[in-house]
Amino acid sequence: MDQCLFLFDIDGTLIDAGGAGVGAIRLAVRDLYGDEIAVPELDVRGTTDAALARKLLPAMGAEVTAGSIAQLYEAYLIRLREEFQKVNRGAGILPGVRELLDALKAKGVVMGLLTGNLEAGAWIKLERFGLDQYFSFGAFGDEHPERDKLGPEALAEAERVHQRGFNPTATVVVGDTPRDISCGRVIGSPTVAVATGAYSLEELSKHNPTLALKSLQESGAILDLLSKLSGKKFSDSEGRN
Numbered sequence: 001m002d003q004c005l006f007l008f009d010i011d012g013t014l015i016d017a018g019g020a021g022v023g024a025i026r027l028a029v030r031d032l033y034g035d036e037i038a039v040p041e042l043d044v045r046g047t048t049d050a051a052l053a054r055k056l057l058p059a060m061g062a063e064v065t066a067g068s069i070a071q072l073y074e075a076y077l078i079r080l081r082e083e084f085q086k087v088n089r090g091a092g093i094l095p096g097v098r099e100l101l102d103a104l105k106a107k108g109v110v111m112g113l114l115t116g117n118l119e120a121g122a123w124i125k126l127e128r129f130g131l132d133q134y135f136s137f138g139a140f141g142d143e144h145p146e147r148d149k150l151g152p153e154a155l156a157e158a159e160r161v162h163q164r165g166f167n168p169t170a171t172v173v174v175g176d177t178p179r180d181i182s183c184g185r186v187i188g189s190p191t192v193a194v195a196t197g198a199y200s201l202e203e204l205s206k207h208n209p210t211l212a213l214k215s216l217q218e219s220g221a222i223l224d225l226l227s228k229l230s231g232k233k234f235s236d237s238e239g240r241n
């Protein structure tokens, strides 16, 4: 029987940052390149911060170097901390998230992050809403412009932290964009797409995730998937702790 692993995206999946993330990027760019600079429109959905940096820097007339990237990350994290300390209208934990994380934790499911956020940024966002306690590791967007590279990294991190291997077919990737679905497919894992971010249920369904849900409040479907993957029955009363 396989030990199940769940890998969660953050923005649009666990939390709605109420625009604080994009706001912090724009402020960071202005901090570095001046108030007058026109910051281009950013499509941040399912992308990685490494990819964003590589788009932003040339648009600012800056060279993409290890130094300019590090400088941008530093300015962004300062602004992100500030933005997340404010009470942002519309920001919060998405429906059903805490209940699902509690249910998975109670079933002994190992949980990690698979996110395009910088590692430090991911923890700032999760700590703000008290969700950091559920996760002990992750694959983050510091290095990889391509999100698809993060799945293998998350599996390797899970193995390193938990001192045991995880079967990709008993690993579930949960996210709110077609890029999250693709990430799961690359490692041969089932995917749960949730329409609490920038994509509708209809749009997500076109990409054939294992499950497409309106929100993570539909935990019954996820627990059914878990019971199938682990060979245990969790969703009926018999299987409950």
Ligand SMILES: [Mg+2]
Pocket (backbone or CB within 6 Å): 009, 010, 011, 012, 013, 045, 046, 175, 176, 177, 197
């Ligand atoms: Mg997302």
